[in-house]
Amino acid sequence: MAESTLKVKVWDAPVRLFHWLLVALVTLSVATGYLGGNVMRWHVWSGCTILGLLIFRVLWGFAGSTYARFAHFVRGPAAVRDYARRLRSRTPSYTIGHNPLGGWMVLALLACATLQAGTGLFANDDVATEGPLYPKIGKALSDSITAWHDANAVVLLVLVALHVAAVLYYLWYKRENLVRPMFTGSKQVPARALPPARFPGFVRAAAAALVAAAAVYAILSY
Secondary structure, eight states: OOOOEEEEEOSOHHHHHHHHHHHHHHHHHHHHHHHOGGGHHHHHHHHHHHHHHHHHHHHHHHHSOGGGSHHHHOOOHHHHHHHHHTTTOOSOOOOSSSOHHHHHHHHHHHHHHHHHHHHHTTOBOSSSOBOTTGGGTOHHHHHHHHHHHHHHHHHHHHHHHHHHHHHHHHHHTSOOOSSHHHHHSEEEEESSOOOOOOOOOHHHHHHHHHHHHHHHHHHHTO
16 A cells, blocks of 8 residues: 655755756856857856855755755765665655755765866966956966866766756656655655754845855955
Protein backbone atom coordinates (compact mmCIF):
# COMPACT_ATOMS: atom_id res chain seq x y z
CA MET A 1 0.00 0.00 0.00
CA ALA A 2 1.40 3.38 -1.01
CA GLU A 3 2.27 5.72 1.82
CA SER A 4 -0.09 8.68 2.13
CA THR A 5 1.40 12.12 1.72
CA LEU A 6 0.53 15.69 2.50
CA LYS A 7 1.62 19.07 1.18
CA VAL A 8 3.91 21.11 3.44
CA LYS A 9 5.78 24.36 3.03
CA VAL A 10 9.47 23.70 2.41
CA TRP A 11 11.09 26.50 0.40
CA ASP A 12 10.62 30.07 1.54
CA ALA A 13 10.33 32.98 -0.90
CA PRO A 14 13.97 34.15 -0.47
CA VAL A 15 15.32 30.69 -1.38
CA ARG A 16 13.06 30.43 -4.42
CA LEU A 17 13.89 33.95 -5.58
CA PHE A 18 17.61 33.28 -5.11
CA HIS A 19 17.39 30.07 -7.11
CA TRP A 20 15.65 31.50 -10.16
CA LEU A 21 17.63 34.73 -10.18
CA LEU A 22 20.83 32.67 -10.10
CA VAL A 23 19.57 30.54 -12.99
CA ALA A 24 18.79 33.65 -15.03
CA LEU A 25 22.07 35.41 -14.23
CA VAL A 26 24.27 32.37 -14.86
CA THR A 27 22.53 31.97 -18.22
CA LEU A 28 23.16 35.64 -18.96
CA SER A 29 26.81 35.34 -17.92
CA VAL A 30 27.40 32.31 -20.12
CA ALA A 31 25.71 33.94 -23.12
CA THR A 32 27.51 37.27 -22.80
CA GLY A 33 30.86 35.59 -22.11
CA TYR A 34 30.45 33.54 -25.27
CA LEU A 35 29.39 36.50 -27.40
CA GLY A 36 32.02 38.91 -26.08
CA GLY A 37 32.40 42.39 -27.52
CA ASN A 38 30.05 45.13 -26.33
CA VAL A 39 27.86 42.78 -24.31
CA MET A 40 30.75 42.06 -21.93
CA ARG A 41 29.63 44.99 -19.80
CA TRP A 42 26.52 42.91 -19.05
CA HIS A 43 28.79 39.98 -18.24
CA VAL A 44 30.57 42.06 -15.59
CA TRP A 45 27.28 43.40 -14.20
CA SER A 46 25.85 39.90 -14.05
CA GLY A 47 28.90 38.55 -12.26
CA CYS A 48 28.79 41.26 -9.59
CA THR A 49 25.09 40.62 -9.04
CA ILE A 50 25.74 36.87 -8.74
CA LEU A 51 28.35 37.62 -6.08
CA GLY A 52 25.73 39.52 -4.08
CA LEU A 53 23.26 36.66 -4.45
CA LEU A 54 25.84 34.17 -3.23
CA ILE A 55 26.68 36.25 -0.17
CA PHE A 56 22.97 36.45 0.59
CA ARG A 57 22.58 32.67 0.26
CA VAL A 58 25.45 32.03 2.65
CA LEU A 59 23.87 34.38 5.19
CA TRP A 60 20.49 32.72 4.65
CA GLY A 61 22.14 29.33 5.16
CA PHE A 62 22.70 30.34 8.79
CA ALA A 63 19.83 32.74 9.49
CA GLY A 64 17.10 31.59 7.10
CA SER A 65 14.24 29.13 7.33
CA THR A 66 14.71 25.62 8.67
CA TYR A 67 15.13 23.83 5.33
CA ALA A 68 17.36 26.58 3.89
CA ARG A 69 19.97 26.21 6.62
CA PHE A 70 23.19 24.33 5.96
CA ALA A 71 22.79 22.55 9.30
CA HIS A 72 19.63 20.92 7.99
CA PHE A 73 20.85 19.52 4.68
CA VAL A 74 24.63 19.07 4.95
CA ARG A 75 24.96 15.46 6.09
CA GLY A 76 27.90 13.22 6.85
CA PRO A 77 29.40 10.41 4.72
CA ALA A 78 27.24 7.68 6.30
CA ALA A 79 23.98 9.47 5.47
CA VAL A 80 25.16 10.16 1.92
CA ARG A 81 26.19 6.53 1.42
CA ASP A 82 22.91 5.18 2.78
CA TYR A 83 20.90 7.52 0.59
CA ALA A 84 22.97 6.69 -2.51
CA ARG A 85 22.19 3.00 -2.03
CA ARG A 86 18.48 3.77 -2.41
CA LEU A 87 18.83 5.78 -5.61
CA ARG A 88 17.95 2.84 -7.85
CA SER A 89 14.57 2.46 -6.20
CA ARG A 90 11.72 3.92 -8.24
CA THR A 91 9.97 5.01 -5.05
CA PRO A 92 10.05 8.79 -4.52
CA SER A 93 12.44 9.76 -1.74
CA TYR A 94 10.08 12.35 -0.21
CA THR A 95 13.01 14.09 1.45
CA ILE A 96 12.01 17.28 3.20
CA GLY A 97 14.35 19.90 1.81
CA HIS A 98 17.55 18.76 0.10
CA ASN A 99 18.45 15.09 0.25
CA PRO A 100 21.99 14.16 1.50
CA LEU A 101 23.43 14.00 -2.03
CA GLY A 102 21.62 17.14 -3.13
CA GLY A 103 22.92 19.02 -0.12
CA TRP A 104 26.52 18.44 -1.17
CA MET A 105 25.66 19.41 -4.73
CA VAL A 106 24.31 22.70 -3.40
CA LEU A 107 27.58 23.34 -1.58
CA ALA A 108 29.61 22.46 -4.68
CA LEU A 109 27.55 24.80 -6.86
CA LEU A 110 27.79 27.63 -4.34
CA ALA A 111 31.56 27.19 -3.96
CA CYS A 112 32.16 26.97 -7.70
CA ALA A 113 29.93 29.95 -8.48
CA THR A 114 31.65 31.99 -5.76
CA LEU A 115 35.07 31.17 -7.23
CA GLN A 116 33.77 32.15 -10.66
CA ALA A 117 32.38 35.49 -9.49
CA GLY A 118 35.44 36.19 -7.35
CA THR A 119 37.97 35.53 -10.10
CA GLY A 120 35.86 37.57 -12.50
CA LEU A 121 36.53 40.65 -10.40
CA PHE A 122 40.18 40.50 -11.48
CA ALA A 123 39.90 38.97 -14.97
CA ASN A 124 40.30 40.57 -18.39
CA ASP A 125 39.44 39.55 -21.96
CA ASP A 126 42.57 40.98 -23.62
CA VAL A 127 40.36 43.36 -25.59
CA ALA A 128 38.43 46.06 -23.78
CA THR A 129 36.84 44.46 -20.72
CA GLU A 130 38.43 44.26 -17.29
CA GLY A 131 37.04 43.17 -13.96
CA PRO A 132 36.26 45.92 -11.43
CA LEU A 133 39.38 45.09 -9.36
CA TYR A 134 41.73 44.61 -12.31
CA PRO A 135 43.60 47.91 -11.61
CA LYS A 136 44.55 46.58 -8.17
CA ILE A 137 46.70 43.75 -9.49
CA GLY A 138 47.94 44.51 -13.01
CA LYS A 139 48.00 42.56 -16.26
CA ALA A 140 50.32 39.65 -15.41
CA LEU A 141 48.44 38.48 -12.33
CA SER A 142 45.12 39.22 -14.02
CA ASP A 143 46.04 36.89 -16.88
CA SER A 144 46.73 34.07 -14.41
CA ILE A 145 43.43 34.66 -12.63
CA THR A 146 41.64 34.82 -15.99
CA ALA A 147 42.95 31.34 -16.79
CA TRP A 148 41.40 30.10 -13.54
CA HIS A 149 38.19 31.97 -14.37
CA ASP A 150 37.97 30.25 -17.77
CA ALA A 151 38.79 26.78 -16.39
CA ASN A 152 36.34 27.10 -13.52
CA ALA A 153 33.60 28.11 -15.96
CA VAL A 154 33.83 24.61 -17.44
CA VAL A 155 33.62 23.03 -13.98
CA LEU A 156 30.58 25.16 -13.17
CA LEU A 157 28.81 24.14 -16.38
CA VAL A 158 29.53 20.46 -15.63
CA LEU A 159 28.03 20.85 -12.15
CA VAL A 160 24.98 22.59 -13.59
CA ALA A 161 24.56 19.78 -16.12
CA LEU A 162 24.78 17.16 -13.34
CA HIS A 163 22.23 19.11 -11.31
CA VAL A 164 19.78 19.25 -14.23
CA ALA A 165 20.37 15.56 -14.98
CA ALA A 166 19.58 14.66 -11.36
CA VAL A 167 16.35 16.67 -11.48
CA LEU A 168 15.31 14.87 -14.68
CA TYR A 169 16.23 11.49 -13.14
CA TYR A 170 13.97 12.16 -10.18
CA LEU A 171 11.17 13.33 -12.46
CA TRP A 172 11.25 10.49 -15.00
CA TYR A 173 12.59 7.55 -13.00
CA LYS A 174 11.52 8.18 -9.40
CA ARG A 175 8.37 10.11 -10.34
CA GLU A 176 9.23 12.96 -8.00
CA ASN A 177 8.94 16.55 -9.24
CA LEU A 178 11.67 18.68 -7.67
CA VAL A 179 11.04 21.72 -9.87
CA ARG A 180 7.45 22.49 -8.87
CA PRO A 181 8.31 23.06 -5.18
CA MET A 182 10.91 25.64 -6.23
CA PHE A 183 8.03 27.61 -7.76
CA THR A 184 5.28 26.95 -5.23
CA GLY A 185 7.35 26.52 -2.08
CA SER A 186 5.37 23.39 -1.10
CA LYS A 187 6.29 19.74 -1.39
CA GLN A 188 4.54 16.38 -1.00
CA VAL A 189 5.99 14.45 1.94
CA PRO A 190 4.88 11.38 3.94
CA ALA A 191 1.95 12.02 6.27
CA ARG A 192 3.91 11.25 9.40
CA ALA A 193 5.11 13.36 12.30
CA LEU A 194 7.17 16.26 10.94
CA PRO A 195 9.82 18.19 12.84
CA PRO A 196 8.84 21.78 13.58
CA ALA A 197 10.00 24.28 10.96
CA ARG A 198 10.59 28.02 11.24
CA PHE A 199 10.13 30.54 8.44
CA PRO A 200 11.56 34.01 9.21
CA GLY A 201 9.67 37.01 7.94
CA PHE A 202 10.47 39.68 5.38
CA VAL A 203 12.55 41.83 7.74
CA ARG A 204 15.26 39.21 8.23
CA ALA A 205 15.45 38.50 4.51
CA ALA A 206 15.65 42.22 3.73
CA ALA A 207 18.41 42.64 6.31
CA ALA A 208 20.41 39.78 4.78
CA ALA A 209 19.95 41.28 1.31
CA LEU A 210 21.16 44.68 2.52
CA VAL A 211 24.24 43.11 4.13
CA ALA A 212 24.99 41.24 0.89
CA ALA A 213 24.58 44.42 -1.17
CA ALA A 214 26.81 46.35 1.24
CA ALA A 215 29.45 43.62 1.04
CA VAL A 216 29.53 43.76 -2.77
CA TYR A 217 29.70 47.56 -2.67
CA ALA A 218 32.62 47.39 -0.23
CA ILE A 219 34.45 44.85 -2.41
CA LEU A 220 33.99 46.92 -5.57
CA SER A 221 35.01 50.11 -3.75
CA TYR A 222 38.16 48.58 -2.28
